[in-house]
Amino acid sequence: MEQSAKTVNQHSITFALLYGATYLPTVWLLKHRVLSQPVSVMITVIPIITFAIFIYKLIKAFSVMDEVKQRVQLEAVVIGFSLTAMLITLLFLLSLCGISNSTWFGYGYLLGYCWIFYFIGWFISRKKYGV
Amino acid sequence: MKNTIKVERAKKNWTQADLAKHIGISRQGLNSIETGKFIPSTVLALRMAKVFNTTVEVLFQLDDTDS
Numbered sequence: 001m002e003q004s005a006k007t008v009n010q011h012s013i014t015f016a017l018l019y020g021a022t023y024l025p026t027v028w029l030l031k032h033r034v035l036s037q038p039v040s041v042m043i044t045v046i047p048i049i050t051f052a053i054f055i056y057k058l059i060k061a062f063s064v065m066d067e068v069k070q071r072v073q074l075e076a077v078v079i080g081f082s083l084t085a086m087l088i089t090l091l092f093l094l095s096l097c098g099i100s101n102s103t104w105f106g107y108g109y110l111l112g113y114c115w116i117f118y119f120i121g122w123f124i125s126r127k128k129y130g131v
Numbered sequence: 132m133k134n135t136i137k138v139e140r141a142k143k144n145w146t147q148a149d150l151a152k153h154i155g156i157s158r159q160g161l162n163s164i165e166t167g168k169f170i171p172s173t174v175l176a177l178r179m180a181k182v183f184n185t186t187v188e189v190l191f192q193l194d195d196t197d198s
Contacts, residue, residue, distance in 0.1 A: 066155070066156035066157050066160045067156070067160070067169075067171065067172055067175060068156065068157070068159070068160035068163050068164070068169050069157065069160060071169065128168065129163045129168050129169050130159070130162060130163050130166060130168050131157070131159040131160060131162075131163055
């Protein structure tokens with residue numbers, strides 16, 4: 001069981017790296033408009049596919065974790081989701097006031113903040129349960 | 132919730148890693164349960180009682196704040 005949990009964890013890390021390896025070059029290619037628009041649109045699908053596989057592997061990894069680690073992950077996701085929702089709400093309300101800053105709060109940055117919030121939640125929860 | 136896991140572990144002369152292996156959780160996870168930071172599920176509590184050849188009531192008791 002320990003070995004299979006380790007293997008499943010390694011798979012999720014591998015696919016996280018694969019997602020990063022497809023996402024960053026895709027951003028670069030699309031930002032610099034190297035390719036034609038139809039090809040660019042097709043390329044946008046690649047990181048989505050690798051992300052979907054990564055999430056699938058991550059959920060599989062959660063299922064083989066012991067219950068303490070599952071609780072840590074659950075709390076990390078809840079904290080990460082809540083903070084992201086709060087940020088998006090704040091940005092939406094500010095945009096209604098005519099205040100928006102797409103330089104620091106564009107879609108790409110929101111994705112980054114979402115991951116940062118997840119890791120903040122993970123850190124808090126790990127501290128709480130001492131794991 | 133208080134528990135006597137440490138006492139039962141000492142009786143068997145087991146480390147946290149030994150017990151964790153017997154009940155199929157990580158050592159850190161067991162430490163979290165032993166120190167009262169995490170309340171285990173019924174299944175895990177029963178599994179723990181089984182390896183110590185005792186009952187869940189011996190391993191876990193409600194303290195004044197729980198009742």
